[in-house]
Amino acid sequence: xxxxxxSTVQLAxxxxxxxxxxxxxxxxxxxxIILVLVLGSAFGPYLLPxxxxxxxxxxxxxxxxxxxxxxGTDELGRDVLARLMMGARVSLSIGFVAMVIAMAVGIAVxxxxxxxxxxxxxxxxxxxxxxxxxxxxxxxLALAALIEPGFVTTTVLIAATAxxxxxxxxxxxxxxxxxxxxxxxxxxxxSSNLRIMFRELVPNAVAPxxxxxxxxxxxxxxxxxxxxxxxxxxxxxxASLGNMLNNAQIYLTSAPWLAIAPGLAITLAVTSFNFxxxxxxDALDPRMNIP
Amino acid sequence: xxxxxxxxxxxxIMLLVIVSAIGFAILHLAPGGPLSQFAASAQMTQEDLDRVxxxxxxxxxxxxxxxxxxxxxxxGDWGHSYRDGEAVLSVISSHLGATLELMATATIIAxxxxxxxxxxxxxxxxxxxxxxxTVGAMIALSIPTFWFGLVTIYIFSVKLGWLPAxxxxxxxxxxxxxxxxxxxAPALVLALVETAMWGRFMRxxxxxxxxxxxxxxxxxxxxPEWRILTVHALRNALLPMITVAxxxxxxxxxxxxxxxxxxxxxxMGRLFLDSIGYRDYPVVxxxxxxxxxxxxxxxxxxxxxxxxxxxRIRVG
Numbered sequence: 001x002x003x004x005x006x007s008t009v010q011l012a013x014x015x016x017x018x019x020x021x022x023x024x025x026x027x028x029x030x031x032x033i034i035l036v037l038v039l040g041s042a043f044g045p046y047l048l049p050x051x052x053x054x055x056x057x058x059x060x061x062x063x064x065x066x067x068x069x070x071x072g073t074d075e076l077g078r079d080v081l082a083r084l085m086m087g088a089r090v091s092l093s094i095g096f097v098a099m100v101i102a103m104a105v106g107i108a109v110x111x112x113x114x115x116x117x118x119x120x121x122x123x124x125x126x127x128x129x130x131x132x133x134x135x136x137x138x139x140x141l142a143l144a145a146l147i148e149p150g151f152v153t154t155t156v157l158i159a160a161t162a163x164x165x166x167x168x169x170x171x172x173x174x175x176x177x178x179x180x181x182x183x184x185x186x187x188x189x190x191s192s193n194l195r196i197m198f199r200e201l202v203p204n205a206v207a208p209x210x211x212x213x214x215x216x217x218x219x220x221x222x223x224x225x226x227x228x229x230x231x232x233x234x235x236x237x238x239a240s241l242g243n244m245l246n247n248a249q250i251y252l253t254s255a256p257w258l259a260i261a262p263g264l265a266i267t268l269a270v271t272s273f274n275f276x277x278x279x280x281x282d283a284l285d286p287r288m289n290i291p
Numbered sequence: 292x293x294x295x296x297x298x299x300x301x302x303x304i305m306l307l308v309i310v311s312a313i314g315f316a317i318l319h320l321a322p323g324g325p326l327s328q329f330a331a332s333a334q335m336t337q338e339d340l341d342r343v344x345x346x347x348x349x350x351x352x353x354x355x356x357x358x359x360x361x362x363x364x365x366x367g368d369w370g371h372s373y374r375d376g377e378a379v380l381s382v383i384s385s386h387l388g389a390t391l392e393l394m395a396t397a398t399i400i401a402x403x404x405x406x407x408x409x410x411x412x413x414x415x416x417x418x419x420x421x422x423x424x425t426v427g428a429m430i431a432l433s434i435p436t437f438w439f440g441l442v443t444i445y446i447f448s449v450k451l452g453w454l455p456a457x458x459x460x461x462x463x464x465x466x467x468x469x470x471x472x473x474x475x476a477p478a479l480v481l482a483l484v485e486t487a488m489w490g491r492f493m494r495x496x497x498x499x500x501x502x503x504x505x506x507x508x509x510x511x512x513x514x515p516e517w518r519i520l521t522v523h524a525l526r527n528a529l530l531p532m533i534t535v536a537x538x539x540x541x542x543x544x545x546x547x548x549x550x551x552x553x554x555x556x557x558x559m560g561r562l563f564l565d566s567i568g569y570r571d572y573p574v575v576x577x578x579x580x581x582x583x584x585x586x587x588x589x590x591x592x593x594x595x596x597x598x599x600x601x602x603r604i605r606v607g
Contacts, residue, residue: 026426130309133583137545138563142579145567146320218433225435226549230564242435249441249553253449263438270433278429 027279106166114174409493537593
């Protein structure tokens with residue numbers, strides 16, 4: 001009886017969080033859209049008769065819904081829908097991978113700074129402050145100009161300019177959790193510093209970390225689109241949602257559909273992740289009320 | 292107060308040192324370091340490169356080079372553009388006006404529109420207006436600025452023909468009305484994200500204030516509602532907005548770069564991208580450092596201003 005009662009008590013916070021999340025209809029919609037985008041970009045290309053890099057110069061600038069090309073063709077006669085799916089695959093992958101790297105760096109820096117405090121903490125956090133002084137796009141472009149653009153470099157660069165906020169969040173959490181009884185108890189047990197940091201403190205800060213991770217994906221997708229649009233991210237012939245817009249401005253008068261579809265896709269993906277993050281924030285920690 | 296300002300100033304100077312060290316590190320990350328431009332040209336032999344390296348003092352140890360570079364930066368010697376040999380600071384200052392004009396206009400639009408949306412959203416919490424504003428703000432924050440710019444150009448320049456598709460003025464015109472005509476679209480595009488941010492922060496700040504005891508006291512005294520809102524609530528809700536303005540500054544600068552690119556606006560952001568295209572590293576690094584210093588000064592000013600208007604800060 002007691003074990004049953006205990007397990008109900010333990011489940012309750014999770015249940016409450018799920019209920020709060022379900023109430024947040026936009027977050028739920030965001031989650032569904034993300035799922036559709038991921039599945040669509042993962043399997044969609046196999047369902048299409050067109051290859052995303054196949055150039056058919058005789059069929060260039062076919063408008064949407066004309067013949068076989070649902071979203072039309074671009075300036076080289078490539079199928080826009082096929083490019084959109086492959087582009088979304090690249091953009092979403094960069095979003096996820098950059099998020100994972102940024103979270104790893106941010107959590108490590110934040111945990112060390114928050115746990116040790118003192119000079120180590122101060123130096124690390126001042127480094128974070130200094131990095132945040134550079135407007136993200138300026139820093140990103142300056143770094144991108146120095147190296148060979150590509151999938152890996154683009155991802156690493158985005159992560160390099162996105163980990164600082166995570167470090168701030170984690171540092172604040174770890175610093176306050178460090179003084180709590182369970183952390184002091186772990187110290188008294190003789191647990192190592194690393195163990196206390198990553199087995200006791202960081203798991204207790206999981207709510208803000210999950211929220212930060214979700215918002216980070218949104219930010220990374222947006223940054224990829226900026227970087228590729230400006231020509232320093234993913235390079236053609238490979239498609240990304242950003243570099244599909246690269247040439248769109250030139251053909252804005254004659255072929256506006258080239259600009260509409262990729263832009264809508266970026267907006268949809270980023271909005272979905274932002275709403276999901278918002279919903280998770282409300283669900284996981286009702287006290288957090290950062291706008 | 293003096294102590295608070297001195298404290299904050301010392302922090303800012305320390306940050307400047309770290310910021311400059313990061314800038315210096317990036318400069319040396321370039322393949323071939325600061326000499327990459329010359330190394331790429333076939334006209335220079337390895338012998339020439341070695342000589343230039345010695346002449347520019349690049350064979351000294353990194354800390355010495357850094358101190359030298361930092362000292363020259365403080366004296367206003369930021370190097371010369373590879374493109375035309377002009378001093379970096381004068382290249383930047385000739386493009387700064389256009390950027391500041393764009394940023395100031397966008398900020399005014401954002402403060403007025405976003406502030407209004409935020410206040411109304413807070414007063415009519417969970418109303419249809421509030422819900423639409425919240426969702427709208429989230430979408431506005433998710434739209435890529437450059438794409439919004441393209442859509443704006445398509446609708447207002449291509450389809451309707453109301454606004455010019457780019458540039459700061461019509462060549463040969465340049466009257467006030469002409470400048471204003473060119474300013475509308477890029478300023479609105481840049482203002483989109485800012486308006487959304489201001490609306491969100493204003494809403495939460497206003498919500499916090501109207502639940503305070505002194506607002507209830509004012510109501511209990513029988514004070515007219517408009518007076519409570521304007522004199523007691525709004526004035527206090529506006530205070531944290533000073534911090535928001537400081538925090539938003541990097542985003543505003545980054546947004547300006549993108550808006551300038553889409554609308555071929557001859558500002559600092561456009562110059563930055565052009566310089567990257569030319570591999571003009573002195574100008575690229577100059578603008579990167581300049582923007583970071585602007586952000587640093589912006590947040591310093593915001594903190595000091597906040598302490599001036601809100602005495603509680605100075606004590607804490």
